[in-house]
Amino acid sequence: MDFTTPSPARERVLDTITALGSLTMSSFRSGSTKVGGSEADDSEAEDEEMESSEMDEDDSPCRPSIENDTIVVTRDFPPPNLAWARKVAITSRQKSFTEDSDVGFSGAGMDYGDLEDRSDGGDSNSSDWEGYGPLGHTAADYNTAVSRIDGSNEWNEDQKKLHKLIYMRGLHPMMPSWWRMSFKMWGVTQPHLDDVFAPNYSRKRVAIHAHGNEMAATKAVESLFYLSQIVTDFEELGSEEKIAGAVVKGVRGYIKWAMRDLGVDQRKSQLNMLVRAYPPEFRGDDDSEEDMRYDLDSDETDQRRALRFTRAVSRDLEKxxxxxxQEWRSLLRKKKGTSHVPQPPTLYAFAVIQHVVMVVSHDPASANNSVVVLDQVQLNERGQWLWNALSIALPINLARDALDKLWGTGALVRYEEDHEDDPDL
Known part of the structure; x- marks a missing residue:
């Protein structure tokens, strides 16, 4: 994982994006990568065209794997490779207890009845779910890991919460219990994945939820499940140039559902999310003299080209x-009739670089909060489609929750269905 370390000369998101090491060097010499939308605002999502046959070629669901755990990796510090080992041990103990006491399959042998009356901590990083099941076993390991990330103490509460939720995938309930059956064909209801969902008898709030139509919500999550399969299919077909466009369309599609679920007209509203794809030849608009000199050097190394690319992406994302x-601050200051100026929400960006999705965040309410990369989602890793989907859905749901607090500020416009009169009525 990379993070921002602002320099006195010029603030940058990062000088090196480690996720780019997964890109083949040949892709930096290729100019054929197509980007499904060069601008970040969501209003362009409607103008983006992708053939549906390319998106839906595979209808056989991949299955989750507990053999490849992708807990968030911190720079120079490998992830604690113990979450699933402890989870399996706890599950085995729960199974033996269940056989003796005939307890339900969700949270067997544990008393979660009091969770029913608890409320979520909102934006607070201290959630009551931290006392749930195996979470206590990994809290100390997480705190140790995150303390080694330079600058993590400057993250705001939203950023801390998102980072912890991504780290705790598979151990922390993230979806309502009644969504289980919607994902039965995907194998998400397997016993070792019980804690992806809330306990059966708990109404406590979870991060990924719906305000409206539950069926539409589960279908939207399912569309993210397919993203990993689409990416690997394109790689096997040798059509890597189609990956970025498909991923951008998938992420924007989930954002579109989230805004519709909240009742927001995203074409007329100010959103706190950006989606942008970067082709391997991306240069930005402010090449230095040093970069210009290397353009004339036919012997420029792949490493040099990769470094120049990462710096260009870094500068563009931060800008x-x-x-x-700044748009959010200006908009909220224009709100008349009140002496209180609301704080702008935490911002999120999804930077798509071939098969990699970088989850980037910035707190515009803080002068000290730099632009940080909270996760790098490798969509081409086999057996990781569930974790990949959660890593994309979590920041979008948190961003939507932040917008829900800003009704009446002038930033959001309600979505209204166009109802035509039925001539038969």
């Missing part, structure tokens, strides 16, 4: 997020 933050 766009800071610009969006």
């Amino acid at each position: 766009r997020l800071r610009s969006l933050g």
